[in-house]
Amino acid sequence: MNITNAVFFKSVSTPSGLPDENFPEIVFVGRSNVGKSTLLNSLTRVKGLAKTSSTPGKTRLINYFRINEGLYFVDLPGYGYAAVGQQEKAQWGRLLEVYIESRRSIALVLLLIDSRHPDLASDREMAAFLEYHGRPYGVVMTKYDKLTQKEQAAARRAMESFSAKARFIVNYSSFSGKGKEELLAHFEHSIG
Numbered sequence: 210m211n212i213t214n215a216v217f218f219k220s221v222s223t224p225s226g227l228p229d230e231n232f233p234e235i236v237f238v239g240r241s242n243v244g245k246s247t248l249l250n251s252l253t254r255v256k257g258l259a260k261t262s263s264t265p266g267k268t269r270l271i272n273y274f275r276i277n278e279g280l281y282f283v284d285l286p287g288y289g290y291a292a293v294g295q296q297e298k299a300q301w302g303r304l305l306e307v308y309i310e311s312r313r314s315i316a317l318v319l320l321l322i323d324s325r326h327p328d329l330a331s332d333r334e335m336a337a338f339l340e341y342h343g344r345p346y347g348v349v350m351t352k353y354d355k356l357t358q359k360e361q362a363a364a365r366r367a368m369e370s371f372s373a374k375a376r377f378i379v380n381y382s383s384f385s386g387k388g389k390e391e392l393l394a395h396f397e398h399s400i401g
């Protein structure tokens with residue numbers, strides 16, 4: 210898939226705010242600070258399209274981006290961010306749950322995992338949640354540029370056992386662009 214057009218569409222904070230299900234959606238899911246917004250910018254080659262930050266908890270809403278006039282990229286707030294208040298956490302948890310459970314137009318979920326920490330309970334829970342609801346998902350191992358070769362092998366082994374149900378596992382670096390062509394090829398299969 211070749212991305213020729215990418216624009217911000219809308220931000221959503223409640224299920225009723227979700228747009229009509231007129232386009233297939235590719236959804237970016239993962240812990241806070243794992244690199245979801247950075248991945249979106251790297252794929253679209255539009256710097257600053259999705260807001261990024263070195264401080265976790267930057268993305269607080271469901272952000273829709275329209276791609277090639279026929280597809281949405283959906284950037285979600287991260288989970289596992291401790292500094293968020295209990296009430297906000299509960300509200301966000303419900304929105305995420307409702308969205309993933311009931312949204313028919315989800316064509317693919319990208320589960321982003323930090324390559325340096327490939328075995329966290331919260332990520333396993335998310336994978337189980339996606340599997341339980343029969344959502345098609347692929348794994349993107351982020352920040353691959355930060356790994357030593359030895360760590361790369363360890364990450365790969367951990368992931369292979371962890372995500373037997375994942376459609377693919379791609380090692381990614383938003384900084385070098387590693388994994389980009391591979392990931393875009395997977396998108397093509399998912400949106401038909």
Ligand SMILES: Nc1nc2c(ncn2[C@@H]2O[C@H](COP(=O)(O)OP(=O)(O)OP(=O)(O)O)[C@@H](O)[C@H]2O)c(=O)[nH]1
Pocket residue numbers: 239240241242243244245246247248260261262263264265266267268269285286287288351352353354355381382383384
């Ligand atoms: N070295 C390296 N750093 C990365 C990469 N991708 C993201 N980062 C950095 O990780 C930090 C968090 O990136 P974001 O894209 O804002 O993370 P997020 O998952 O959207 O975070 P929330 O919106 O808080 O859930 C930023 O400082 C990025 O520059 C990567 O591939 N390599």
Ligand SMILES: [Mg+2]
Pocket residue numbers: 245246247260261267268284285286287
């Ligand atoms: Mg973000």
